[in-house]
Amino acid sequence: MKTIQAVSYPVHFQEESYAALTNLIAKNDYSTIFVLVDENTFEACYPRFLEKLNTSRDLKLIEIASGEINKNLNTCIKVWNAITDLGGDRKSLLITLGGGVITDLGGFVASCFKRGIDFVNIPTTLLSMVDASVGGKTGIDLGVLKNQIGLFANPQMVIVDDVYLNTLDEREIQSGTAEIIKYGLTYDYSLFEQIKKDKYNNINKLIFRSVEIKNEVVLEDPREKYLRKILNFGHTLGHAIESFYLESEDKKSLTHGEAIAIGMICESYMSSILLNLSIEKVAEIKETILSIYNKIEIQKEDFSAILDYLKHDKKNVNGQINFVLLNDFEDYKIDCIVPEELIIQSLEYYNS
Structure with missing residues (x-):
């Protein structure tokens, strides 16, 4: 499938997309590279990701608990602390590997850490592939109120690999x-x-x-003034x-x-x-x-x-x-x- 060009980033499809990510990492010479997962994507998707990403760079894994109930500020604080403890700085990259909770929260975390670091979305659910990972919306819930806190921020790229759908029920x-x-x-x-x-x-x-x-x-x-509504x-x-x-x-x-x-x-x-x-x-x-x-x-x-x-x-x-x-x-x-x-x-x- 051909690449779709969004306003400031490409959406790549299938196996060819990992070469684009490899090139991005090499071109930008990131100081540290973080991968955000939950327990499900760590087990079911992270091995595929490692197999396809052709880089000798050390990847620092950050795992959060899965589920909408964890899409909140407390989880963000845990991720920010982890990035800080693992040596993150303004030249870091955060790769989100997961569904809408991971891509929404991860994009928000990246956009706020030191006023913004680069991030890449790799959606692993159908919902996040067709909606959450594309469009520049990041955010978290306030209690059970959906997406009350967030901002518009674009990733460096989005990778859509439908092989990850095989991990879903x-x-x-x-x-x-x-x-x-x-x-x-x-x-x-x-x-x-x-x-x-x-x-x-x-x-x-x-x-x-x-x-x-x-x-x-x-x-x-x-910015959702009319048509995007x-x-x-x-x-x-x-x-x-x-x-x-x-x-x-x-x-x-x-x-x-x-x-x-x-x-x-x-x-x-x-x-x-x-x-x-x-x-x-x-x-x-x-x-x-x-x-x-x-x-x-x-x-x-x-x-x-x-x-x-x-x-x-x-x-x-x-x-x-x-x-x-x-x-x-x-x-x-x-x-x-x-x-x-x-x-x-x-x-x-x-x-x-």
Whole structure:
């Protein structure tokens, strides 16, 4: 696959990408090279990375605990301390090897350490390949509130090697598929058609087109002033649902993709009431999504708690909750204000 050029960095694919990383390391003569992993990517992905990276340089490994629950400031402090203890300075490089938690947190850590050191993203999950590692967003959660602390910072490069997907179970593949569905509904309907027909069987093609789309959007709107907001479709309510299940002591946590899938169904229903999306197309979206994801029964007594999480969404302005809704496939409207009663109706529609 050809390299995709982002605003200030390339996105390389497959085995050829490691040669580009080797050249980057040689060209910049980094003082120290750190690799950030969690316990899962250390075991399943780090050996592949070492095998493919052709360098005699010493790599300093930093391992954190996996999971969204660890995407917080305390973990950042541990990583900053580790970099400091291991001799890191302004000429250091941080390579992130992992899913969205690793790439988001690692990019944030690198961007803040000594006011910024170089970093490279190597996503190992479908979700991070098609979304988290591309676009320059870094950040951490504040409690269970998603991505409340962060900044825009671009890596030196992104490496997408689909071999790492072999380390994932189907639930993690499904999680990343939600982002591909989002691209299909808002930007390129052919992706949604492929998902309907083959689910995620033609994964390389789906990944490449998804990265292409995100790059096109980010190039036009790097700071999310207008067009880039379409990438939030399904995420406004989806993040609130994800946070609620993450915080709940008596409910099983959802993956990011599972929560966003629910959010897309609900926000499609809102679109049919407030805009021009036909209820038949809403049903098509719901049927396709539920052919991939298990149905989660959201209890009515939990609706109010989910609405409370919505009030903390980072896209809110002047206390108003802003949604991205659809007039049609590939036809969106941003900054839509949705009445609370319609949000509740959309959750009931999902449950029905």
